[in-house]
Amino acid sequence: GQQLNQSPQSMFIQEGEDVSMNCTSSSIFNTWLWYKQEPGEGPVLLIALYKAGELTSNGRLTAQFGITRKDSFLNISASIPSDVGIYFCAGLPNSGGSNYKLTFGKGTLLTVNP
Amino acid sequence: NAGVTQTPKFRILKIGQSMTLQCAQDMNHNYMYWYRQDPGMGLKLIYYSVGAGITDKGEVPNGYNVSRSTTEDFPLRLELAAPSQTSVYFCASSTAGIGALHFGNGTRLTVT
Numbered sequence: 602g603q604q605l606n607q608s609p610q611s612m613f614i615q616e617g618e619d620v621s622m623n624c625t626s627s628s629i630f631n632t633w634l635w636y637k638q639e640p641g642e643g644p645v646l647l648i649a650l651y652k653a654g655e656l657t658s659n660g661r662l663t664a665q666f667g668i669t670r671k672d673s674f675l676n677i678s679a680s681i682p683s684d685v686g687i688y689f690c691a692g693l694p695n696s697g698g699s700n701y702k703l704t705f706g707k708g709t710l711l712t713v714n715p
Numbered sequence: 716n717a718g719v720t721q722t723p724k725f726r727i728l729k730i731g732q733s734m735t736l737q738c739a740q741d742m743n744h745n746y747m748y749w750y751r752q753d754p755g756m757g758l759k760l761i762y763y764s765v766g767a768g769i770t771d772k773g774e775v776p777n778g779y780n781v782s783r784s785t786t787e788d789f790p791l792r793l794e795l796a797a798p799s800q801t802s803v804y805f806c807a808s809s810t811a812g813i814g815a816l817h818f819g820n821g822t823r824l825t826v827t
Contacts, residue, residue, distance in 0.1 A: 610755070617733065643719070643805050643818025644758070689757060693813065699750070701773060703816070705757040 606635045607690050615714050620677040624690035624711045632693035633666050633673035638708070639666030647688075648675070670695065680713050689710070719743050721806050721819035728796040730824045736791040736822050738806030744807045746790065747789040748773070748816065751802040758805065764789055765812065796826045 603632045607624045614620060624633070625711035632651055636644035648659050650673060657664055673692070677684055690706040740747065741769040749756040760773030764783040765785045778800060787798045787810075793800060803823050807816040 605757075607757075634815075642820050643807070644816075646815040649815065665739070673807060691758075701763045701771070701812075703760070705759075707755055709758040 605669045605690060605704055605706040609713070610707070611710040613712045614680055616680060616682060618680050619687055620680055620684070620711060621674065622688060623672060623674045623713075624689075624692070625672040626692065627671065629670040630673075630692035631670070631695045631697040633664070634691040634703075635662075635664050635673070635675045635690040638658060638683060638689065639685045644689055646683060657706065677711075679713075682713050682715050685713050687713060719806055719808055719817050719819035721804075721822050723822060725823045726822070726825070728824065730795075730826060731794050733792070733794045734796070734824075736793070736824070737805055737807075738789045738791065738819060739787050740807075740808040740817070741787065742808060742810070742817065743786060744808035744810050744817070745786065746781065746812060748807045748809075749779070749789070749791045750754065750805045750807065752805060752821070753802050761804075762789065768823060798818075798826050800824065801826045804823075810814065 605624050623703050634649050635647045638644040649666040653670045655666040663676045665674045687708040689708045719740045738821045749761040759775045762781040764770045767786050770781050803821045805821050806819045809816050
């Protein structure tokens with residue numbers, strides 16, 4: 602099946618720093634999604650991207666759909682302690698199909714030191 | 716707004732036992748999914764359903780069964796539990812085939 606390479610696996614940063622993480626694939630995707638999972642809870646959708654080159658913001662979060670359609674980036678500006686969690690990318694392949702073909706990255710564990 | 720509700724939150728099973736993980740959603744979503752999450756491995760799709768009476772296998776269906784008799788409920792059945800089924804299980808739903816998945820808070824299952 603499809604595979605997404607998400608990096609970094611973990612990050613330990615100081616409050617106020619900016620954060621960047623990304624997902625790459627050897628295959629083309631036509632939708633990229635970014636989720637955040639807090640301890641003891643299920644993932645929550647942060648940003649959805651549907652078009653190559655698209656840049657979308659949600660508060661301090663900004664995500665981009667790579668031009669090659671094989672990657673996506675998530676940036677968090679001025680991090681705060683409540684940004685702690687696991688961030689997942691997910692993509693739908695260009696071959697079509699619905700959510701049952703959604704592929705998830707392995708996640709980036711973010712720790713913010715106050 | 717309850718959203719997606721999963722029960723139980725935690726369960727310990729002995730090898731060979733069976734159990735049903737419950738999932739209910741009150742958003743009238745047609746699409747429902749079961750995922751398992753293992754540490755550092757992301758989410759793997761076990762089974763999904765596109766509507767009442769219709770289910771299909773995902774990436775890792777072996778050892779599991781599902782049913783979808785109503786729009787609201789999508790239980791996951793484990794028969795003959797094995798240690799490899801130790802995981803956190805998430806149920807999710809979506810209004811359409813493409814779009815935001817709404818996840819429950821998970822069931823943490825340990826098989827010993």
